[in-house]
Amino acid sequence: MARVPKPQGRAKGGVARAKNLSAAERRVIAMSGAQARWNAGDLPQAVCSSEDHPLRIAGVELDAYVLDDGTRILSQAALLRALGRNPRAATRSATVPPMLQATSLAPFVTPELLEAATPIHFRTPTGTRANGYRAELLPQICEVYLKARDARALAPNQKGIATQADILMRAFATVGIIALVDEATGFQDLRSKRALAEILEQFIDKELQAWVKTFPDDYYRQLFRLRDLSFPDGVVKRPQYFGHLTNDVIYKRLAPGVLDELKRVTARDDEGRTSHRYFQRLTSNHGYPKLREHLGSVVTIMKLSDSWDDFIEKLDRLHPRYGETPQLALEYADEIDTGKGF
Numbered sequence: 547m548a549r550v551p552k553p554q555g556r557a558k559g560g561v562a563r564a565k566n567l568s569a570a571e572r573r574v575i576a577m578s579g580a581q582a583r584w585n586a587g588d589l590p591q592a593v594c595s596s597e598d599h600p601l602r603i604a605g606v607e608l609d610a611y612v613l614d615d616g617t618r619i620l621s622q623a624a625l626l627r628a629l630g631r632n633p634r635a636a637t638r639s640a641t642v643p644p645m646l647q648a649t650s651l652a653p654f655v656t657p658e659l660l661e662a663a664t665p666i667h668f669r670t671p672t673g674t675r676a677n678g679y680r681a682e683l684l685p686q687i688c689e690v691y692l693k694a695r696d697a698r699a700l701a702p703n704q705k706g707i708a709t710q711a712d713i714l715m716r717a718f719a720t721v722g723i724i725a726l727v728d729e730a731t732g733f734q735d736l737r738s739k740r741a742l743a744e745i746l747e748q749f750i751d752k753e754l755q756a757w758v759k760t761f762p763d764d765y766y767r768q769l770f771r772l773r774d775l776s777f778p779d780g781v782v783k784r785p786q787y788f789g790h791l792t793n794d795v796i797y798k799r800l801a802p803g804v805l806d807e808l809k810r811v812t813a814r815d816d817e818g819r820t821s822h823r824y825f826q827r828l829t830s831n832h833g834y835p836k837l838r839e840h841l842g843s844v845v846t847i848m849k850l851s852d853s854w855d856d857f858i859e860k861l862d863r864l865h866p867r868y869g870e871t872p873q874l875a876l877e878y879a880d881e882i883d884t885g886k887g888f
Contacts, residue, residue: 589675590614590668594731597671601730603628604710604717610681610726612733613668618681618724622665625684629691630710643679645687650700654693659686681727688715716850722843722864729866749800749833750807755826760834761792765841768848772857795861797824800840802868804833840865 592611600607601624608624623633625645643663646655667677688711694700695708728734769788770777797805808824815821828834847864851857 590617590666592619592668592670592676594733595671596727596730599730599732601726603726604713609678610730611668611670611676611678612727612731613666617666618727618731618733619666619668619678620681620684620727621676621678625679625687628684628710628714629687629707631707646690648701648704650704651690651694653699654690654697659690662686681723685715685723687711716846717864725866725868734868749804749828749836750811751827751829751833754822755828755830755834757823757826760823760825760837761841762845764845765848768845772848772851772854774854794867795844795858796837796840798867799861799865800837801833 590613593614594612596608596610601610602608606628608628609621610624611619611621613619620628622644625643626633629645631645642655642660643665646659646663663679663683665677665679667675670676691700691704691708691711692715695705695711700708766784766788767777769784769791773791775785793805797808805824808827811827812824813821825834825837828837843865844861847860848857851860
């Protein structure tokens with residue numbers, strides 16, 4: 547492998563300067579570069595938009611886009627509108643987006659969040675110049691308002707925004723926002739086989755990971771409750787068909803093709819039982835964290851549901867199965883045996 551030459555002269559000084567910059571300073575430089583590209587017309591292109599199928603979250607219609615590199619975008623006006631703010635809110639800071647500029651929010655806004663909140667200038671599918679933020683930023687902004695509310699740091703006129711943030715967080719999780727944007731913009735229909743392969747490479751590890759407790763007790767406790775079963779004391783013996791339920795509510799909704807690939811790479815004995823749990827084949831840096839995020843969202847939906855049908859209806863809205871049109875709640879027979887893959 548060729549050795550990368552060390553920076554010399556001005557380049558060396560530039561590297562040293564970059565190391566000493568604060569997050570805010572780096573953000574200003576990034577925004578300056580983005581503005582220069584904006585002025586020069588060198589902007590990324592959106593290949594999909596929600597113009598024909600508006601993205602509706604908690605009763606609010608949002609402008610969503612997907613760029614040619616796969617980045618999911620919500621317009622700045624959409625983010626403000628989602629929070630119940632004026633979509634033309636004034637920008638008072640070059641380093642903090644208008645959704646986070648309130649003084650009361652400052653203690654809860656991390657440097658990492660500010661780094662992620664750099665505005666993105668782009669062209670819409672019709673060629674119009676626009677600006678927005680990564681779609682994943684919306685749940686993070688909601689978290690900031692909710693933390694400030696819990697700390698009783700909000701001004702009276704901000705409490706309505708916190709209420710809206712609470713409603714939004716109940717309507718989606720960080721993983722779910724990607725699926726919602728993809729559906730609204732039609733980007734899911736443009737995914738190629740290569741894109742699917744890249745997703746599976748992110749999620750499925752070639753090596754078997756060590757077993758660690760992954761599914762919380764609350765998940766099984768809620769499964770028992772929603773299936774009208776008594777949760778046993780002591781050692782919990784789960785019905786074998788729970789594996790089928792878990793495949794449906796977890797792995798089919800985690801990412802496109804993940805369940806099929808997990809089934810393909812998981813060895814089984816002569817009786818069809820799996821040699822290890824599916825989550826042991828998820829990548830430690832991407833697949834496994836996404837599984838934990840999805841599990842957290844699913845358990846929350848379970849707790850907010852009164853019955854299995856009610857749960858499936860909510861789950862289909864927030865985390866639809868990839869590649870399928872949401873269907874009516876399924877009935878599962880107790881005799882189904884799918885092994886120990888879950």
